[in-house]
Structure formats: structure tokens, C-alpha cells
Amino acid sequence: MKKLSALLLIGIFVTGIIFVSSTSDQFVDAGSRKKIHFTQTITSSQDPGQGHENHQLALILSPNMGTIYDGSMTFTSSEPVQIAVLHEINSQESKGQPIWTVDGKTIYGLSLINLQQNSGSFEFTGAALALHSPNSKEFTTTVSVDGWIRGQPTEVIMQKIELQKEEPSQLLSRTNVPATIPMHKGIYEGNQVLYIITDGSDEDYAKTITEKQKWNVELAPVIANVPKNTLQKLFVFKNGVEGDGLYGFQNDVFSSTPSQESKYSALSSIVEVTWKVGQKEIEFKSAADVIAAEKGGRVKFNETGVVLNTPQITWPDGQMMIRSDKEISDEMSYSGGQITEINEEEMTVTFVAHRGWGPDGRTIYYIVTDATPSGPAKSMGVVSSPSSANLIAHSGAVDLFQFKNGITGSGPLGFQAGIAGASLGDANYSPMWRIYLVEWNDIESAKILETKSDIDSFRADNLLSVTIARPTNSDHIVNCPFIDPFQ
Template sequence: MNKLQSLLIIGIVSIGIIFVSSSSDQLVDAGSRKKIHFTETITSSQDPGQGHENHQLALILSPNEGTIYDGSMTFTSSEPVQIIVLHEISSQESKGQPTWTVDGKTIYGLSLIDLQKNSGSFEFTGAALALHSPNSKKFTSTVSLDGWIRGQPTDVIMQKIEFEKDESSYLLSRTNVPATIPMHKGIYEGNQIHYIITDGSDKNYAKTISDKQEWNVEFAPVLADVPEKALQKLYVFKNGVKGNGIYGFQNEVFSSTPSQKSEYSALNSIVEVTWKVGQKEIEFKSAADVIAAEEGGRVKFNETGIVLNTPQIIWPDGQMKVRSDKEISDEMSYSGGQITEINKEEMTVTFVAHRGWGPDGRTIYYIVTDATPSGPAETMGVASSPSSANLITHSGAVDLFQFKNGITGSGPLGFQAGIAGASLGDANYSPMWRIYLVEWNDEKSAKILETRSDIDSFSKEDKLSVSIARPTNSDHIVNCPFIDPFQ
């Protein structure tokens, strides 16, 4: 019996005992779904994974073919630890990504969250969950876990648990959570704008802004190739009048707002502006003034080619809708607004972050800031951005699959949560999403799907249909930046 088998049996037996004493039945999908809730103290042992022989591993949820865990975990540990989530992948998918294996045959995708802390909280979806230390010193951790298990993990557990099936409903844990994001001040035609920065096409630029605002700007390299028709220009100042701009000078100048409906885009092409020596420096109030100064030889432009996602929250004659109901719950609707609070004193805005799945089943959270056409934008309470339609066939937008029928759940159409075609860190990640609708041909056969390959598999079997969403017969693009709401 190899090390992995020994480790898994220990983990399985302990989980079985915990389930017997503390599990409570919840919503169960067609693949057998049970509630997990326990607090347990675990001592680490040698990590059996290849290349991890000098590491320590404390297994919390054991891997087993076809089993998916989903929930939240809080832990304290005697030593600083990392969090490991394993994901079932095929041999073809194992290339080009971190993996974990004992024998080189059964290979798991590996997500390693390098906390190096003695305590923390974490949301997860995956085939296994563990705490990990990159050194050989044993550690002891107390873990509290709340979530669900899908599938049939072991005979040990199945013999000791009874549960009911409910094939009509499905809710993730912490489906909707608050995400408080720092705001910046900008200028349009002499008036003030409040906006956020969520994504950037250049890694160094994104890091610079992340450090300045103390909130992550995600790297989205595909934005660098977005067509000009989907962009506006944002003027960023590298010298001149001191202020709170990105480089410590005057606030950024925008070329449009959501009130210019045919022009507005949250995607901005960055133009760096530098005053020439000997010129009298002033604070610019409009894009026209900046352009005139460049044409007059007073400043010079650097067309960086960098694109930032900078959704506007407040503009001269409008703002994003604030929800009348401030309570964020798992069952709340997508309609009525995406914001619960705008705090001008603290310069923050609190969004509702929605939970879904990445292409490989990993947990993702996203906010909604703008959309096209205007109908869905108004329903969700976000800005309308018709120029985003220019991305409908472009790689600057990624596929996001929403469910039109099937298992009732937390998705925007009232069914299960959506599945994205990319996650943070993927080379094709973008905050701009091209929406596809997934419809079960026979609702009675509907199951919970958690990965892109799930959709492809059932589509090939002709059990569901996938079609591009075209509300009011229009191209449909939604700006849904993926974020970490717990940072």
C-alpha cells in the first residue's frame, strides 16, 4: 500500500466519523449532494506527492474520482502554512499548469495559495483540500469547514450517512458576498468622476496601481488587443500639478462618461502626458484642453498601448444604481443594482460579488459594472456601454455560460451558477464576457455542471443546447471583472 493510499484512508475514515456526528442534509443535486460541517484538529505528515518528499501535508478533504467539494474553511495552525486545492484533470490538461501526483499516472491540477500564515479563511471548490508546508517540520491545525460534497466519495461514508435527494434546487455556499473596492477621482469637462480600476493589460502597470490603491488590479493581457472602437482614452499625468492621480499628479482626464452613450467604454487606452520644460503647468479640466496643449507643443503624449478597465461609479449627471435592499444574501436577485454603498468620505464602493465556476471548476467571484444592450444593463442597474458590442467576435471578450433552465439556483436567470471560459491568471482572462445560454433539452435530466468540459460533454450527447445570448436581437457583452472579494 503506497503513501497516498495510506493517507487517503486515514482522511476518509476521519471524514466519515465527522459526517456521522455533525452532518446535516441540505439541497442535493442529481449527483448526490450532502452538507459538510465540522471542526477538527489535524496533524500533518510527509507529503506523498512527487517532488514534495521534504514537505508536510495535512489532508482535510480526500480526493476521489468524481467527487467535488465546495465551501468555506477557517483554520489556525502551529506553523505558517499554504492552502492546496486539487482539481480533477485529464492527461491532456496537465501540460502547462501546476500538478500533483503520487505515481505519475493519476494527476491532479494544483492550486497553491501561498498564505504562509498561521490562520486564515478561504473559499474553495475542488476535488481535495489540504494545508501544506514547504518544509519538513510537522504542524498541527484546527480546521472549521462549512460546505457541501457532490458525488460518492467513499463506501465508508456512504454506508454511514443517509440523505435525501432534491434534484430541483442548488445553492453554493456564500453565493453573494460584499466586495469593497477603492475609488479614484477623475475629471470630465470640468466635473468630477469617481471610478474604480479592476484590470490592466500590462502586468507591471497593474502591479503599480495595485500597490498604490492597496487592492489588486488583475492582469488581463488580451485587453492589449481590444479594437479602438471599444476603447476611450484616459489621460494620465507624469508631472505637473501635484494631486492624487496614478503618478501623484493631477487627477486623470476622461474622454467620455456613461452619459455619452454611444461613446462610453469602461476600457481605456492610457495616454501618458508629460509637461515640457519651461511650460507653465496648469490643471487640465477636459480631454479637449489636453489635446490642444499637445498640439501647441506644451506637453507630449506617450501612447502606451496599455488598456485599463476603469468602470465609472459616479459621473457629472448620473451614477450606478445603489440597491434599496442593503442585505447581501445567497438568494438575492441580480436586478435592482449591483452596489450596496458608495462612501465618498472613505472613497470606497461596495459591490455585490457573485460566485460561479471557472472553466476547471474552481471558485470565482465577479462583479457587474456595465453591459450592452441597454435592457439588461438597466435591469441589473449598471451603466450601458454600446461600444462593448465591438468585442462580440473578438478575443478581448471571453465566453461565459449562463443557464436558462434546469436546476434552480443562484445564476442571473434563476438557475445554477454560471461557468466561465477563463479564470484569473489564465492567458485568455478578460473582464469582458460574451454570454452564452445553456438550455437542457429535457429539464428532468438536468444535473449540476461545474466545468467547461461538463458543458461540452453533455452538448455532444445532445442533452443540452448552447446558443449565444442576443437580448432584443442585439450583441450582448457584460463587463464582469473577476475579483478576490476577501482581500
């Protein structure tokens, strides 16, 4: 396995941006602090931080041990960017908070302000300052900084960090591909919802919807038994006013949308609604209206026990994030959104489908639609669904193993692709995934793993460790339906 030894200048912007004490009109000695004031144009380069290999970074003020910067910055950029501020901490202080590190030894706390704007102003205090893009596309930015350096040493110094970095020797072909999925129309509180159906707990339901939408609905029997507090209700109509519903009648009615974040779930419990003979049929606009009609004896309910995975794409006051970089490539980041297009004329949505391995080493592709907690959901550009946390210890969620170090590759953390605990067609398959992190105890021992038994074997030999992911000390569940993107 080839190694690439690189000297990374953390002061990426080279000598032009650094004005040392010889330039007396820009640095004014004030005892234990010095004035800093400059305007400079910087071109970004690959972020050297672990887990950020597919991101871009323009470092403005580099870290110096024992110093802290404070002041204000104004910037304009060729691409939408985030503001990154680093804070000096030791590894014992990290305790689940977001961190940034090049070598895993020197650790910084990371404040990432997700402006996603091309220009702005910002007041900062921290050990380093940078502009960051979760995409791999290079950007150019012009920044003006006015502030102070406090502590020792009170100079802006270009630090050199030596990094032993694996070459991208495990970049899979067709790592990311487009997946165009048909959308359905629904209703919430009188307004339109557009949603997709990827999985169903009942074989007959899955077949019926597959034939209707001409796109495979995968069978996932285990989601039929998930806790009720993980579900919302979806009312589908067996007769009444004609429309675009699952049975050819009025549009299906949802009990919540992502705007009702504490209640929303992509997993829907199906309630079939039938008008009774002699009743005047109307189009229902809300779940409350449907429930009132049932209580009034106008319609009857069939609580089917069927659960469908119905992620919402648009809803009355929002929609899923569309990527600014719509070109799907093997090197693209997981951040910044999972959708490249919502086409309401064709009633389709195009997701980025990510490649990985099933438990037996077979290729799988999956999309990402929602997650909990909100931090990872926001980073990936998907819907936040706190109710999914109720699956953390339930068989309705399956284990998905992602690598946090080792061989550089196309996984979401910048290393090799992940390995799932189930594949399509398996009895335990579910679109809901409980994330585990795999970490090599000695990076020099890292190898490409392709099966769940590979992980178990190397773990038994104490060559790697496996821990459940708990970002911000929270239960972490991701809705990642496995799909065939080539159908």
C-alpha cells in the same frame, strides 16, 4: 433529486379580490364585455415565472384564454415596484422579445414598466396585470382597478397552473458577498468622476496600481488588442500640478462618461502626459484642453498601448444605481443594482460579488459594472455601454455560460451558477464576457455542471444546447471583472 409539485394559484390574491357576477354592483353585463371595479390589499409571493424565482409578484388580474383587460389602476406599495402586463402570444411569435412563462409551454409577452416607485397610476391593456419586484423581499400593496374585461369568457377566473419545480438543491454557500473596492478621482469637462480600476493589460502597470490602491488589479493581456472603437482615452500625468492622479499629479482626465452613452467605454486607453521644460503648468479640466496643449507643443504624449478597465461609479450628472435592498444574501436577485454603498469619505464602493465556476471548476467571484444592450443593463442596474458590442467576435471578450433551465440555483436566470471560459491568471482572461445560454433538452436529465468540459461533454451527447444570448436581437457583452472579494 427531489421534486416539489405545487399548485400555483395565478390569482394569488385569493377570493377577496375576485368579485364574480353574483356581485351585480361591480360587474355590469355589457354583452361581450363586463365592467370590473374593485379595491383590494394584496401580499406578494414568489414569482412563478421561469427566470423570476428570486422575484416577488402580486397578481391583480389573472390571465384567461381569449380575454383582454383594459382600464386604469392606482396603487400604493410597501416596496418600490414595477408594473407587469402580459400579452397572449404563441411561442413562434416571441422572436426574442421579453416573455413570461411558468412551464415553458404557455408563453406570454411581457411589458415591464420599471417605475420603481411606491405609488402611482397607470392605464393598461393586456391579458393580465401584476405588480412585480426584482427583489426577493415580500411586499404589500393596495390597488384600485377600474376597467373592462373584453372577449370570452368575460369573467375573472382563478386559474390553476400545475408546476413541476426543482427544489433549490444547488444554492451555493456565500453565493453573494460584499466586495469593497477603492475609488480614484478623475475629471470630465471640469467636474469630478469617481472610478475603479479592476484590470490592466500590462503587468507593470497592474503591479504599480495594485501597490498604490492596496487592492489587486488583475492582469488581462487580451484587452490590449481590442478594437479602438471599444476604447476611450484616459490622460494620466507624469508631472505638473500635484494631485490624486495615478502618478501623484493632477487627477486623470476622461474623454467620456456614461452620459455620452454612444462613446462611453469602461476600457480606457492610457495616454501619459508630460509637461515640457519651461512651460507654465496648469491643471487641465477636459480632454480637449489636454489635446490642444499637445498640439501647441506645451506637453508631450506617450501612447502607452496599455488598456485599463476603469468603470465609472459617479460622473458629473449621474452615478451607478444603489440597491434599495442593501442586505446581501444568497437568495438576492441580480436585478435592482449591483452596488450597496458609495462612500466618498473613505473613497470606496461596495459591490455585490456573485459566485460561479471557472472553466476547471474552481470558485470565482465577479462584479457587474456595465453591459450592452441597454435592456439587460437596466435590469441589472448597471451602466449601458453600446461600444462593448464591438467585442462580440473578438478575443478581447471571453465566453461565460449561464443556465436558462435545469436545476434551480443562484445563477442570474434562477438556475445553477454560471461557468466561465477563463479564470484569473489564464492567458485568455478578460473582464469582458460574451454570454452563452445553456438549456437542457430534457429537464429530467439536468445535473449540476461545474466545468467547461462538463458542458462540452453533455452537448456532444445532445443532452443540452448552447446558444449565444441575443436579448432584443442584439449583441450581448457584460463587463464582469473577476475579483477576490476577501482581500
